Amino acid sequence: MSCVKEQLKGEVKKPVVDLKDPLRSLNISGKDIGNMIYTDLLPWSKNGAEETKMFLDQVMNILYEFMHKSNDRSSKILDFHHPDQLMEVLDLSIPDQPQNLDQILVDCKDTLKYQVKTAHPRFFNQLSNGCDTISLAGEFLTSVANANMFTYEIAPVFILLEHVTLKKMRDIIGYENGDSILCPGGTISNMYALLAARYKMFPKIKSEGIRAIPEQLVLFTSEHSHYSIMSAANVTGIGIDNCIEVPCDNAGHMLPEELERLVKEALKCGKKPFFVNATAGTTVFGAFDPLNAIADICEKYGLWMHVDAAWGGGLLLSKKYKNLRFKGVERADSVTWNPHKLMGVLLQCSTVHFKENGLLYQCNRLGADYLFQQDKHYDISYDTGDKVIQCGRHNDIFKLWLAWRAKGTEGYGKQMDRFMELTEYMIKKLNAQPDKFWIIVPKPECTNVCFWYIPERLRKMPHSQEKERLLGQITPILKGKMMNSGTLMIGYQPQGKLPNFFRNIISNQAVREEDIDFLVDELDRLGKDL
Amino acid sequence: MSCVKEQLKGEVKKPVVDLKDPLRSLNISGKDIGNMIYTDLLPWSKNGAEETKMFLDQVMNILYEFMHKSNDRSSKILDFHHPDQLMEVLDLSIPDQPQNLDQILVDCKDTLKYQVKTAHPRFFNQLSNGCDTISLAGEFLTSVANANMFTYEIAPVFILLEHVTLKKMRDIIGYENGDSILCPGGTISNMYALLAARYKMFPKIKSEGIRAIPEQLVLFTSEHSHYSIMSAANVTGIGIDNCIEVPCDNAGHMLPEELERLVKEALKCGKKPFFVNATAGTTVFGAFDPLNAIADICEKYGLWMHVDAAWGGGLLLSKKYKNLRFKGVERADSVTWNPHKLMGVLLQCSTVHFKENGLLYQCNRLGADYLFQQDKHYDISYDTGDKVIQCGRHNDIFKLWLAWRAKGTEGYGKQMDRFMELTEYMIKKLNAQPDKFWIIVPKPECTNVCFWYIPERLRKMPHSQEKERLLGQITPILKGKMMNSGTLMIGYQPQGKLPNFFRNIISNQAVREEDIDFLVDELDRLGKDL
Structure with missing residues (x-):
């Protein structure tokens, strides 16, 4: 025991764990949790609180080590191995028998050894990277709470945080009322916008399907835009040939005169234009489409205007860049904005906002009373289950809200x-x-x-x-x-x-x-x- | 300092934190991190490793307290407040100025104070509940790694874990080859199945849309099935009226003779039946549809057979119940199975499996070379970005794999x-x-x-x-x-x-x-x- 205390005294002076051997204190308090198995922990063992803490503390030490290395410029970002090599080096098999906790900790260490450090300051590879400590704390809490987001009944605070935070985002966009939802990624957010537009303009499609509309629906997006718009055309049964690519200038901006020409052309062919996607921050060039010019065309031809600001949305938070890049955004019918990109919130955290309140609900509601009861003893207007195309929905709000509180x-x-x-x-x-x-x-x-x-x-x-x-x-x-x-x-x-x-x-x-x-x-x- | 050491000595004897005051050791090592703000932590402060660990340790203490209470039968499952009451009690506002770390910790505590303890042994409310400690460790690691799942390039080990684990699940279902993907929930999993079926039988729809098919597509699901099938009919442009509900017996099983009658009726009306959803574990009754009888009808009429085992899928892991409930499952073209339900994996973790390999890729691929380059220096067959309808995809595999290793x-x-x-x-x-x-x-x-x-x-x-x-x-x-x-x-x-x-x-x-x-x-x- 005394040597254990010595170790801990050492930690008081230098609280960061011994990064060379995060497993060294497995044996504190006289218990060797390494030889234990999962049934010795909560919730399997009623009295497993101490062992559970010891185990998770060890996991945390491994994670601190990874975070420390990720922030150490002298460490490598990755230790690259080809897939077949990695398969040989690691034991990834699913066993028949339980593995002990030592093995589980080794599994965690090995996984991180070969994982790319996306938070390394020299990782410039992806739109989502970094590891925001406050957001991380939020995600830890989210994991422990393990609550599905369909009703106020089981996720009361989280549901209210969605209300508050999404309202704030709509205020920043410039929507007076409206509605919003968190989605599993920008591609699904953009699809929500397409679905809402389709429902708003052709509500019969919900019951009868696309064949209820005599003309072929067409939508427009720039040749530099994200492929999610085309994916939404595929999924929703419109067809990717009916997702028309509008040419861009050399800097990647949609050319409004080309948009208008293509809309007219589609009309001339007897097709039904209904949706335009403008991009605020293209994936490759980071270009912002001219929102006001596009809004003018959408108004003239009665088209739904969506702004895909999945990538650029974060700049709405800078007075300078909101003014420079987002003029006219409040004229859009819907806006996608991913906090897991420029805002640094951990994956996943994507939002989509609508100018019109009630539309999400009308568009996606299926009246599944067996899940979303109408006779509850509280105000069910807070329940979100009926306005989404998911049933269960991950809690993506807390890590965003907490990071926003901190900053x-x-x-x-x-x-x-x-x-x-x-x-x-x-x-x-x-x-x-x-x-x-x-x-x-x-x-x-x-x-x-x-x-x-x-x-x-x-x-x-x-x-x-x-x-x-x-x-x-x-x-x-x-x-x-x-x-x-x-x-x-x-x-x-x-x-x-x-x-x-x-x-x-x-x-x-x-x-x-x-x-x-x-x-x-x-x-x-x-x-x-x- | 000496009093700090005393506190730590106390912890050696009784490692579980003082649950009454998890904030008490904020001041260890002479630093008061409570008054610090986020910029004192990693990654904002280069030298913030110690402070980051201290902060996250405090967060963990709050989480241990919640876990402890969740497992304490004498504690309440929830402290119910109506939405307006909760809005009054809590400060949920988004501030202009940064809040200090003390406030962030208070925010965490307050949020959990009013959160429903979904892991409490007397919470019988939802299909997903509990808090599996091993899966939790996996989710913590996932958060720190913060990697998107589209390519082997940035998530090498996680991508391989998907291969190994999903292959294991297909083996258990009885698929010799096939392909699978992890999705944000069972509703999206079921939609994937509908999309694959639609593509397999009418590949033209991908380019030309639903209007390329002369007849109205119809699909079938039991009146006890989950509303996600109807939702998929809405999203994919088929229309909810064309999602035909098949009557059930009193125990909630689809009646195969009714299915056949309705298929014949649709054919007689000039419609095009193409998809049948059988449920393995209905949401309310937990009923298992007769898979072999349904498979016979699907074979006879050339229909895609999907099994929604989002809920019941876990029973495939029991020899006894696999045998009792799942006879014929290997005859299905696709199967949804949510490890975040009976398998206790933390939210979200949903899978969908296909008998035919390559179909997911053909169905969803849009050839976005700017994201999924074909000329990389490694075997790109491991990249998954081109076979999903998301672009970014959350890492849902590690917590499943780790739990499976442990058990x-x-x-x-x-x-x-x-x-x-x-x-x-x-x-x-x-x-x-x-x-x-x-x-x-x-x-x-x-x-x-x-x-x-x-x-x-x-x-x-x-x-x-x-x-x-x-x-x-x-x-x-x-x-x-x-x-x-x-x-x-x-x-x-x-x-x-x-x-x-x-x-x-x-x-x-x-x-x-x-x-x-x-x-x-x-x-x-x-x-x-x-």
Whole structure:
């Protein structure tokens, strides 16, 4: 026991756990929980409270170690193995017999050993990354509460938090009333908007199906928009050929005159245009479509206007960027906005907002009285089950609300301004080395920085389509080198006629100028001889 | 400092935290993190590792307290307040300025104070409940890893775990090959099945929409089935009138002869039947449809057969109950199975399985090369992004895999047998007091026990429709009394002609015989004078 106390005294002076051996205190208080199995814990063992705490404390130590490494710039982002290699290194099998708690802890450690550190300050790969500690605390609480979100009856506080938080978001968008819902990701959020539009304009479809409408429905979205709009056309039975892609300018903005031309063309062919998706922050370029111009066309032709701000939505929290990017957003009928992107809320957290109240309910309600009783002893207007296309729904609100409480709206505003400041810093850095980097979008509207890296052998070659082709071949090779070195992660993709190029994303609150400096140097170190 | 050490010594002897005041050690190591704000933590402060651990340790203390209370039979399940009351008691507002960490911890405590303890052994209200400690550890790790599930690139181990675990589930169903995906809930899982069936039989719909098919599509599901099938008919543009409800026998089983009659009738009207949903564990009665008889009809008429085993699926893990309930399941084209129900995995965790490999990919793929590059340096057959209707997808696999590792398949089998044993115990208890309880389904096929409670004044009245009507009036009143007393939670609903009755669910691994005994007595205590 005395040696155990010594260990704990050590921890008082230096509360961060011994990261080299988070399992070392398995044996505190004289119990060896490592040899125990799950039935020794709550809820299986009535008296398992102490063992449960000991076990979860050990899990937490493993997690602290991972968080610590994720925030340590000298640690690797990933230790890449090909799928077949990883299958060999790890024992992922499902056993017939229970594994003891030691093995479960080893399973946790091994999983994290090979997991990509998406919170590492040099992970610039995805729109969602980072690990916001407050949001993390929220997700821990959410897990323990394990409550489904269909009724006030079983999730009273969480349901009220949805009301308060979604109302705040609608206020920021500029909706006076309206309604909103949290969804499992932006793709489903966008589909909700399409469903609401379809119901609003053709309510018969709910009962009779699409064949109740004599004309073919068509919808419009820009060629740079997210594929979720096309996916929604597929799922809802409209068909992807009837999701018409509107051309963009070179910076990725939908051309309103092209939209109008295509709407007219569809009408001339006897089709029924009904829905336009405008993007506020495209996936690749981060471009914001001209909302007012699109709203004018939607009004003129009686079309539902949706704004997919899944990615760019966070900028609504910055006075400066709301003003610069979102003029006209309040004219939209619906808006998708994903807090799990720029706002740094842990996955998943996506919202969709509607100007008209009651529509979600009318559109999706199926009158399943056996689940959503109308004769409860409380005000059932708070129950959400009848307005969603899910039945059970994960609690995605608490981690958002808690993070917002911790930062305040002003803190969130600063976060957005800071992201944009870092983006400008990166553009400056790349501009300073024009022989090594070719910037594709010189003035990014979100934190997307799109560029090619130019290896030494191509630096003298004037820029041309042929050079772009060659750079496009180098991009995936350089990405492979990044992954093997484990020092940097940046995504790449083609876009239209542009062959593979890098798209760098800043949405991790850990990123600093030094990380951008590193990025620029590291690309050169890994790529110059390609 | 010495007093701090004393506190810690106390913890060594009694590691469970002081549940009365989990905030008391905020001030350890001389730092008062309570007055700090989020920017003092990782990732905002580079040197915030210690403070981050201290903060999260405090959060964990609050969570341990909640878990402890949830497992304490003498504590209340809920402290019910009406929505307007709760809004008054709690400060749920979104502030402009950051709140300090003390306030964030208070927010966590307050939220849990009014949250329903869904893991309490006397919470029998929902299909998903309990708090499986191993699965909880898995969800904690998932939160910290914060990885999206679209590619092997950023979620290598998790993607492999999906392969291994979903393959195991298909093996258990009896599929030799096939494909599967994890979804945000059973409703979306069932919709995936409908989409795959629609694509398989009418691939043109993907590009041209439903109007490409000359006949009206119709699908079939029993009148006792979950409303998600109807929801899928709405979303996919088929229309809810074309989702035909097949009559059931008194125990809630679909009548195969009625199914065949309705299929013939639809054909005679020039409609195009294409999909049949059979339920394995209905929401209210827990009934299992006759799978082989339904499969015969599907084969005869060339219809896609789906099995919605969202609820009953867990029983596949018991040799005894697999044999009793699931004969013919391997003949289905697709199966929904929610580990977040009987298997006790934390919300959300739902799976859908397909007999045919490749179909999910063909059905949902949109060729978004800008997200799912085809020229990566690893085997991209592991990437899942192109086969789902979401883009980002939450990591729902780790908590399932970890729980399965801890229990082994045998442990899960025992869990299922135990649930059924407790269900039989409850039926016996109710049968022993026929004056107080009227059992609606005498031989439950899952853990659903459906009954009316009979107050003293009605005990002499012979059972009749009029008596059922009166009992149906009492049910919601008794439920209100339960919620106000906070001692018991049981769901209720009408079903067909049967007015409101209780449906008791056992899917919490904390439940013991003593809890059933309590339930029976408590209903009588609360209800006898109604």
